[in-house]
Amino acid sequence: MKKTADQMLVIFGASGDLTARKLVPALFNLHLSNNLPDNFVVLGVSRSDMTDKAFRKKVVLESTYLTEKIKDAGPERVKDFADKFFYEDLGSSYDTDYQRLRNRIEDLNDMLKTAGNIIYYLSTPPTLYETIAKNLADVKLNTQNNGWKRLIVEKPFGYSLETARELNIGLQQYFNESQIYRIDHYLGKETVQNLLVTRFANSIFEPLWNRNYINHVEITNAESVGVEKRGGYYDKSGALRDMFQNHLLQIVSLVVMEPPIGDAPEEIRNEKVKALKSLRIIRDEKTLHENTIRAQYVASEVNGKKIKGYREEEGVDANSTTETYAAIKFFVDNWRWHGVPFYVRTAKRMPTKVTEVVIHFKSPHHQIFSDAGMSGKDNKLIIRIQPDEGVLIKFGVKVPGQGFKVERANLDFYYSSLTETHVMQAYERLLLDAMQGDATLYARADEVEAAWEFVDPILEYWENGKDIRMYGYAAGVWGPENADDLIDGIGYWRNPGENLADDPGYCVIC
Numbered sequence: 001m002k003k004t005a006d007q008m009l010v011i012f013g014a015s016g017d018l019t020a021r022k023l024v025p026a027l028f029n030l031h032l033s034n035n036l037p038d039n040f041v042v043l044g045v046s047r048s049d050m051t052d053k054a055f056r057k058k059v060v061l062e063s064t065y066l067t068e069k070i071k072d073a074g075p076e077r078v079k080d081f082a083d084k085f086f087y088e089d090l091g092s093s094y095d096t097d098y099q100r101l102r103n104r105i106e107d108l109n110d111m112l113k114t115a116g117n118i119i120y121y122l123s124t125p126p127t128l129y130e131t132i133a134k135n136l137a138d139v140k141l142n143t144q145n146n147g148w149k150r151l152i153v154e155k156p157f158g159y160s161l162e163t164a165r166e167l168n169i170g171l172q173q174y175f176n177e178s179q180i181y182r183i184d185h186y187l188g189k190e191t192v193q194n195l196l197v198t199r200f201a202n203s204i205f206e207p208l209w210n211r212n213y214i215n216h217v218e219i220t221n222a223e224s225v226g227v228e229k230r231g232g233y234y235d236k237s238g239a240l241r242d243m244f245q246n247h248l249l250q251i252v253s254l255v256v257m258e259p260p261i262g263d264a265p266e267e268i269r270n271e272k273v274k275a276l277k278s279l280r281i282i283r284d285e286k287t288l289h290e291n292t293i294r295a296q297y298v299a300s301e302v303n304g305k306k307i308k309g310y311r312e313e314e315g316v317d318a319n320s321t322t323e324t325y326a327a328i329k330f331f332v333d334n335w336r337w338h339g340v341p342f343y344v345r346t347a348k349r350m351p352t353k354v355t356e357v358v359i360h361f362k363s364p365h366h367q368i369f370s371d372a373g374m375s376g377k378d379n380k381l382i383i384r385i386q387p388d389e390g391v392l393i394k395f396g397v398k399v400p401g402q403g404f405k406v407e408r409a410n411l412d413f414y415y416s417s418l419t420e421t422h423v424m425q426a427y428e429r430l431l432l433d434a435m436q437g438d439a440t441l442y443a444r445a446d447e448v449e450a451a452w453e454f455v456d457p458i459l460e461y462w463e464n465g466k467d468i469r470m471y472g473y474a475a476g477v478w479g480p481e482n483a484d485d486l487i488d489g490i491g492y493w494r495n496p497g498e499n500l501a502d503d504p505g506y507c508v509i510c
């Protein structure tokens with residue numbers, strides 16, 4: 001186990017939901033697995049008037065996100081953990097003089113010996129990122145002459161290429177790029193990281209990983225929930241910005257990238273950027289029209305329960321044209337992937353929650369078995385990101401009996417079979433990495449900008465293009481009626497079930 005240096009975690013926006021829901025449970029797991037440094041302080045900062053004691057109660061002792069874990073851990077370990085938490089009220093605005101905050105940080109640092117090392121975690125609206133960075137710099141809380149300083153920011157990293165660039169430039173005035181950690185929680189998922197290992201630690205897949213053997217690549221990200229309580233945010237964002245620009249293009253970059261020369265963070269990140277830059281940017285209206293589909297869920301009834309349509313959700317404009325379903329077909333302009341179509345979709349209010357990558361291999365060049373029963377049944381490699389995490393290979397086997405009838409069989413691996421291993425949650429893994437200064441699983445500025453470069457023309461077309469349509473789909477089905485048009489000529493989407501080995505089309509809705 002790598003040793004983690006003594007340090008302080010300063011969370012801006014500490015009274016918000018993300019802190020209690022994700023960050024504190026991740027820290028609690030790190031505490032229970034003895035992964036926190038000996039001297040460790042969490043300083044919550046926000047605009048609510050709260051004492052240290054009230055903050056501890058809110059995010060630890062009485063947090064509904066920790067109820068079960070607290071019961072299991074026992075009072076001593078819980079107290080140990082809660083005692084690491086402190087709180088500082090910034091007053092009415094984040095744009096203020098941070099001298100008092102600096103004094104508080106220095107006092108805690110002296111008292112609890114955190115070696116001057118600080119991570120600033122910005123769990124605030126992105127419009128405040130630059131303001132906070134500037135105010136920290138004004139009182140020299142960004143200097144590294146006495147301990148390192150790191151800045152973690154949450155998505156969205158911009159709203160478009162232009163705003164992403166502005167944000168990057170804005171932050172880089174006060175922190176070096178090497179100090180900035182852009183968190184994408186999909187990169188914290190074991191199964192997403194396993195894409196690298198599947199490809200580069202095995203000699204059986206990589207030789208086939210190119211246009212000679214792969215027919216097409218399909219990536220599905222489906223959620224059964226709607227926009228929940230986030231209508232206000234989501235209506236200004238939509239599926240392409242919320243999921244595709246970041247999480248899904250991260251997955252794409254890991255599927256597409258060339259082998260890095262080693263596992264050093266910059267080697268891997270360099271290859272990912274190169275991969276994103278090789279995506280063919282779709283600019284002409286005809287291709288945008290034919291290769292992109294956007295849609296919105298409409299009201300329906302699932303198992304007798306009425307489900308609201310998107311436009312009826314709280315915080316959503318009654319005439320909204322924000323997409324809750326996005327499907328894109330695109331190509332990758334490089335030697336490896338020339339001519340191989342990629343189909344990527346993401347949506348809310350689908351029949352089930354699932355994320356998976358499907359590599360469809362080409363059929364054998366010459367079909368020997370006339371009674372194969374395999375027509376339309378290509379070999380597939382399915383990498384399941386969630387749930388029922390695992391890897392499945394679909395291949396042909398002989399049906400016992402006369403002749404050569406071929407059927408398809410499954411070879412599978414499930415993460416759940418690794419019972420001995422504690423699989424870290426995404427935030428747990430990513431926080432620990434940042435605490436140890438490992439930025440492999442964080443997005444770099446040029447990576448984020450390359451992703452926006454691809455997404456921007458699609459958004460622009462969806463906003464202003466001619467003949468642009470917004471399709472509807474009943475909440476609880478696999479997207480609009482024309483969803484398969486994109487894949488026309490090749491087949492249809494593999495609509496995955498709850499379990500990895502389920503055949504498409506079957507799933508449990510509730």
Ligand code: BG6
Pocket residue numbers: 185223242243
């Ligand atoms: C977030 C999006 O980044 O990812 C949400 O803003 C989405 O809209 C969530 O629900 C999905 O994450 P996961 O890990 O549940 O697939």
